Structure formats: C-alpha cells, structure tokens
Amino acid sequence: MNSVLGIIGAGHLGQQIAHYAITDKHFEQVVFFDDFTSDSNINGWPVLGRTQDILKSFSQKKITHLMIGIGYKHMEARANFYDIYKDKIPFARIIHSSCWVDPTAIIGEGVIVYPNSAIDAHVVIKNNVLLNIGCTIAHDTSIASHCFLSPRVALAGFIIVGEQVILGINCTVIDNITIGQNVKIGAGAVVVRDITEKGTYVGVPAKLNKK
Known part of the structure; x- marks a missing residue:
C-alpha cells in the first residue's frame, strides 16, 4: 500500500507540510481535510472532505498517517484534534x-x-x-x-x-x-x-x- 499523509487544514501551513512530505520523500501522496474550503484540490493535492470524514477515509485505506496543519493562532484546536485521533490513526513524524x-x-x-x-x-x-x-x-x-x-x-x-x-x-x-x-x-x-x-x-x- 502506498503511504498517504492526511493533513488536517489546507491553509498555508498545511500546504508547507505537504510540500516537505512530498519533496523530501517522506510520503508518496498527500491529501487534505478541511472544514472551511470548498475546493476539491489545492496545489494539485486532493481535499478528501471535512474533518468528520477522517476516520472513514482511514478505514477505507485512503490515508495511512495523519498530521495537523493548523497554525499558531489555533493552538487549542491543534491539541484537540490530536487528542481525538491519537489512538485511532498513526500520526506521522x-x-x-x-x-x-x-x-x-x-x-x-x-x-x-x-x-x-x-x-x-x-x-x-x-x-x-x-x-x-x-x-x-x-x-x-x-x-x-x-x-x-x-x-x-x-x-x-x-x-x-x-x-x-x-x-x-x-x-x-x-x-x-x-x-x-x-x-x-x-x-x-x-x-x-x-x-x-x-x-x-x-x-x-x-x-x-x-x-
């Protein structure tokens, strides 16, 4: 199975993480989950849906790992998303x-x-x-x-x-x-x-x- 990184947040920080994940060869593919965009892809990377779709996407093997691409203005949200998924989906490093x-x-x-x-x-x-x-x-x-x-x-x-x-x-x-x-x-x-x-x-x- 290909390694696919799911990134929570498709804004600038999420896009930076996607860039490093691909160009530095950590993952073969990246996808986004974002509650605030209507775009189906960003910079050529698909948006699979909202955060409510993450667990379903993992169960369907559309992602293998997860990472949070939410910036410093939303520190509590970063922590909350991690706590929600930490025992359900492997987080990337x-x-x-x-x-x-x-x-x-x-x-x-x-x-x-x-x-x-x-x-x-x-x-x-x-x-x-x-x-x-x-x-x-x-x-x-x-x-x-x-x-x-x-x-x-x-x-x-x-x-x-x-x-x-x-x-x-x-x-x-x-x-x-x-x-x-x-x-x-x-x-x-x-x-x-x-x-x-x-x-x-x-x-x-x-x-x-x-x-």
Missing part, C-alpha cells in the same frame, strides 16, 4: 533531511521539523510539535506537546517548555529556564528567567506584555 538530530534525542509522533534545524543530545520533543526553519534546540531540553516554534528559535540547554507554548521568530531562551504552558514569547525576545504565568512576553529581557 517528518524530520527534513537537511536537519541534524543527535541519536539520543527523543521525538514524538505528529512532529514536523522544518529544514536546517539542529536538535542536540538528550533533547525530548513530545507529540504534535512544529519546529519551523532553522531552529536550534540544545542538549537536555524538553518541549511538551502541541508547541509551535517559529523560524530560528534558539533554546539553550536544560530548558523545560510547557504545553501549547508559542515561541516567536528569532526568540532566544538561555539555559536552565522553565516556561509554563500556554505562554507566548514574542519575536526577538530573550528569556532570562522562568515564566510561570500565562500571557505574552516581549522584549529584551522578555517581560509580560498582556495576560
């Missing part, structure tokens, strides 16, 4: 061939790592996490499920990142920092102390901007 990943790193299911990222020794990346282009994750860092890392995020060693955290483009986190769940770090911010309160943090050093 896509690590672009241009990345460097230490063999001791542990990477969960539903994770996609975009080109030119580096993942160091004893890093743990849990399920349904997206690392965008050029992220660097240093040794002994742990990233919980359903997080979204923008391009060129840099995490030093011994960092703990909670669930549903968004790390903005070019942000930096120094070593031995804990970031609690549902935190958003703004573009270019530098995190130098633990963050436990939910909210958006910006600046150098990063400070709470709004809850």
Whole structure:
C-alpha cells in the first residue's frame, strides 16, 4: 500500500507540510481535510472532505498517517484534534533531511521539523510539535506537546517548555529556564528567567506584555 499523509487544514501551513512530505520523500501522496474550503484540490493535492470524514477515509485505506496543519493562532484546536485521533490513526513524524538530530534525542509522533534545524543530545520533543526553519534546540531540553516554534528559535540547554507554548521568530531562551504552558514569547525576545504565568512576553529581557 502506498503511504498517504492526511493533513488536517489546507491553509498555508498545511500546504508547507505537504510540500516537505512530498519533496523530501517522506510520503508518496498527500491529501487534505478541511472544514472551511470548498475546493476539491489545492496545489494539485486532493481535499478528501471535512474533518468528520477522517476516520472513514482511514478505514477505507485512503490515508495511512495523519498530521495537523493548523497554525499558531489555533493552538487549542491543534491539541484537540490530536487528542481525538491519537489512538485511532498513526500520526506521522517528518524530520527534513537537511536537519541534524543527535541519536539520543527523543521525538514524538505528529512532529514536523522544518529544514536546517539542529536538535542536540538528550533533547525530548513530545507529540504534535512544529519546529519551523532553522531552529536550534540544545542538549537536555524538553518541549511538551502541541508547541509551535517559529523560524530560528534558539533554546539553550536544560530548558523545560510547557504545553501549547508559542515561541516567536528569532526568540532566544538561555539555559536552565522553565516556561509554563500556554505562554507566548514574542519575536526577538530573550528569556532570562522562568515564566510561570500565562500571557505574552516581549522584549529584551522578555517581560509580560498582556495576560
């Protein structure tokens, strides 16, 4: 049977995932499930239906794996879709061939790592996490499920990142920092102390901007 990736969400993020899945030769085919488009195909890839059609498509062997292509503005939806299907359909794991990943790193299911990222020794990346282009994750860092890392995020060693955290483009986190769940770090911010309160943090050093 051919390997067919079903992607939840046919927007720009879903299309990027489809592109890497095919061009980097992780899957032979991709299809979309989307609740908001009336198109039957996007960029030549078919839209099989809405999210309510996913389980039926899997039972009919129209897809072999699943991945969530919903972006950072819908973190709760990303987590909810994962929880719905995690025990019913295999989630894909896509690590672009241009990345460097230490063999001791542990990477969960539903994770996609975009080109030119580096993942160091004893890093743990849990399920349904997206690392965008050029992220660097240093040794002994742990990233919980359903997080979204923008391009060129840099995490030093011994960092703990909670669930549903968004790390903005070019942000930096120094070593031995804990970031609690549902935190958003703004573009270019530098995190130098633990963050436990939910909210958006910006600046150098990063400070709470709004809850």
